[in-house]
Amino acid sequence: xxxxxxxLKEQIIEQLNLQDVKPEDIGDDQSLFGDGLGLDxxxxxxxxxxxxxxxxxxxxxxxxxPKIFRSVRTIAEFIESNKIPNA
Amino acid sequence: MNDQYYISAHCSISNNIVSYNNEAxxxxxxxxxxxxxxxxxxxxxxxxxxxxxxxNLAKLGWLAAEVLLKDFDKTKYxxxxxxxxxxxxxxxxxxxxxxxxxxxxxxSPALFVYTLPNIVIGEICIxxxxxxxxxxxxxxxxxAEFISSYVSVLLETGQLQACICGWVEMTATGxxxxxFLVEKEGATPFTTENIxxxxxxxxx
Numbered sequence: 530x531x532x533x534x535x536x537l538k539e540q541i542i543e544q545l546n547l548q549d550v551k552p553e554d555i556g557d558d559q560s561l562f563g564d565g566l567g568l569d570x571x572x573x574x575x576x577x578x579x580x581x582x583x584x585x586x587x588x589x590x591x592x593x594x595p596k597i598f599r600s601v602r603t604i605a606e607f608i609e610s611n612k613i614p615n616a
Numbered sequence: 617m618n619d620q621y622y623i624s625a626h627c628s629i630s631n632n633i634v635s636y637n638n639e640a641x642x643x644x645x646x647x648x649x650x651x652x653x654x655x656x657x658x659x660x661x662x663x664x665x666x667x668x669x670x671x672n673l674a675k676l677g678w679l680a681a682e683v684l685l686k687d688f689d690k691t692k693y694x695x696x697x698x699x700x701x702x703x704x705x706x707x708x709x710x711x712x713x714x715x716x717x718x719x720x721x722x723x724s725p726a727l728f729v730y731t732l733p734n735i736v737i738g739e740i741c742i743x744x745x746x747x748x749x750x751x752x753x754x755x756x757x758x759x760a761e762f763i764s765s766y767v768s769v770l771l772e773t774g775q776l777q778a779c780i781c782g783w784v785e786m787t788a789t790g791x792x793x794x795x796f797l798v799e800k801e802g803a804t805p806f807t808t809e810n811i812x813x814x815x816x817x818x819x820x
Contacts, residue, residue, distance in 0.1 A: 545669070545726075546668045546669050546726075547665065547668070548665070548668045549663070549665050549668075550665075567665075571669075571725050571726055571729055572726075574725035574726075575724070575725055575726050578722050578723075578724065578725065581722060582721070582722055
């Protein structure tokens with residue numbers, strides 16, 4: 530899980546072009562939206578694309594989005610519980 | 617043309633040079649377009665993380681507005697009294713092509729939002745908290761007469777007290793931004809002749 534969280538931080542920075550942010554600036558449980566990392570709705574869509582491209586994981590129910598994208602840890606847990614074996 | 621309005625400031629970005637009121641304030645060297653735009657952003661010394669996410673057209677317009685408005689006291693006006701009217705020839709074609717290429721894989725939402733030229737106006741308004749009338753027009757070439765008459769009507773009818781207007785063009789190989797700040801006071805009358813003169817003396 531720790532490796533996945535570390536990878537996700539780097540991928541989020543790259544995918545969302547967060548050039549002033551370093552992986553160590555993002556706490557595992559830090560809120561990604563609002564007062565946390567300050568991501569917006571377009572960033573949420575980019576995160577969905579990231580999960581599809583890198584992890585072949587699809588978000589089937591949009592209502593689950595706020596819960597899944599609450600923090601890097603919750604995204605990692607979602608990937609772990611939904612990834613296809615050997616994908 | 618009406619001369620009761622004035623160009624209180626103007627700015628141009630083209631050919632690796634940023635000018636404010638006819639004075640070069642920054643000159644880049646040997647960069648491609650994204651590299652040059654980034655060097656202007658860094659030169660300005662502002663912290664605005666969303667800049668990195670913008671497409672090149674929005675970056676160009678945003679930077680030009682940043683320079684244009686550096687001495688502008690917006691507290692003189694209500695947010696709804698300040699508008700933005702921009703124009704170009706290529707619309708958002710640069711972003712459109714990049715988005716078209718991206719849909720070969722999974723379409724990028726971050727690219728998609730820039731496939732309208734008026735998004736550059738949105739980025740300027742968000743940055744400066746402007747809430748007045750805004751519009752983006754597509755012309756084959758720079759149209760000073762239209763800008764002069766359209767903006768004058770907005771001011772005459774009281775819809776605006778100040779307006780940022782001009783030209784913001786971005787292609788895969790070239791760019792040019794010339795912006796004017798128009799108010800009821802200033803040094804240069806807001807006439808077609810003066811608009812054309814400033815536009816034509818902008819580098820590039």
